[in-house]
Amino acid sequence: MFNALVLDKAREFSASVREVDDAFLPEGDVTIEVAWSTLNYKDALAITNRSPIVRSWPMVAGIDGAGAVVQSSSPLWRAGDVVLLNGFGVGETHKGCLAQRARLKGEWLVRLPPAFSPRQAMAIGTAGYTAMLCVLALERHGLKPGQGDVLVTGATGGVGSIAVALLSALGHRVVAATGKASEHEFLRGLGAADIIDRAELSAPGKPLQKERWAAVVDAVGSHTLANACAQTRYGGAVTACGLAQGMDLPATVAPFILRGISLLGVDSVMAPMSLREQAWARLARDLDVRKLEAITSEIPLSSAIEQAQRLMAGQVRGRLVVDTAA
Ligand SMILES: NC(=O)c1ccc[n+]([C@@H]2O[C@H](COP(=O)([O-])OP(=O)(O)OC[C@H]3O[C@@H](n4cnc5c(N)ncnc54)[C@H](OP(=O)(O)O)[C@@H]3O)[C@@H](O)[C@H]2O)c1
Structure with missing residues (x-):
């Protein structure tokens, strides 16, 4: 039993x-x-x-x-x-x-991976492995450290917190969006250079806004994802992996056709084994235990x-x- x-x-x-x-x-x-x-x-x-x-x-x-x-x-x-x-x-x-x-x-x-105990692998779990899938997708798009600020939404959540830790360790300047005012120190400890209130992103916004982000890891969806796209710099990329705010995507094509941004979908569930093994190998290399x-x-x-x-x-x-x- x-x-x-x-x-x-x-x-x-x-x-x-x-x-x-x-x-x-x-x-x-x-x-x-x-x-x-x-x-x-x-x-x-x-x-x-x-x-x-x-x-x-x-x-x-x-x-x-x-x-x-x-x-x-x-x-x-x-x-x-x-x-x-x-x-x-x-x-x-x-x-x-x-x-x-x-x-x-x-x-x-x-x-x-030899770098991790079973407990550490589960502390990473699907959330952390998905954060790494987002990093890999941005890197395939061409993202390199020094290109500009990288926004992480849902930053104190599972995907978000590991994305903040990974991206900052890789040398990116990470801006964390959170609704938890009490957790700013926690996010700075993970490597966030700056923190914004998620309320800045969660309400309906204009189709094109001031260009702020070289790239985005979004775990939130809905208006947050639409605004993140509208604020992404010319040629930048946004990974969409979650729906904590909602499943909807109330956006326009403007950021795609006028700024050439890319929206990169990330799925962990049916990801092929070669990509899983790559993600876990990179977690072993890049995640500070x-x-x-x-x-x-x-x-x-x-x-x-x-x-x-x-x-x-x-x-x-x-x-x-x-x-x-x-
Ligand atoms: N595509 C895939 O294969 C895949 C894999 C893993 C996870 N996911 C999805 O990714 C999302 C995050 O997963 P998780 O494990 O990180 O969940 P989680 O630990 O619950 O984190 C979600 C975070 O989103 C923020 N949030 C919650 N409600 C919100 C709202 N109404 N508006 C804006 N932000 C809100 C919160 O962060 P703050 O308090 O810091 O704002 C929360 O901590 C989920 O939707 C999950 O289903 C997808």
């Missing part, structure tokens, strides 16, 4: 941490003992039933996990290998990793439901790493 955060919809929606056994595990060729998991925005949406994330019931929540392989019929993995998992529909259509045990597909797994520790709060699996509600209420700073044994 082992503990899992089970979401069900037998009659009404329910979420509970309870004991299940191996018969509850789904199909798959690799079984892992999940030592650490994490709470991402998407996990919180699923656990609080705020959005139709889960598409098969009952579900075990948890889009991320890290731990050791205990059983494998996959040619890729052997018992004892230490691996991590991000996305691929896990926690949505395939039972997930907010549990002490998970059965997964070998081709979904990434070998744990002391900053990661400052971003991370540890919670027990037994409190994950309550913490998901806090995350949805915008009360969480940085990343929540989940100890599945507690």
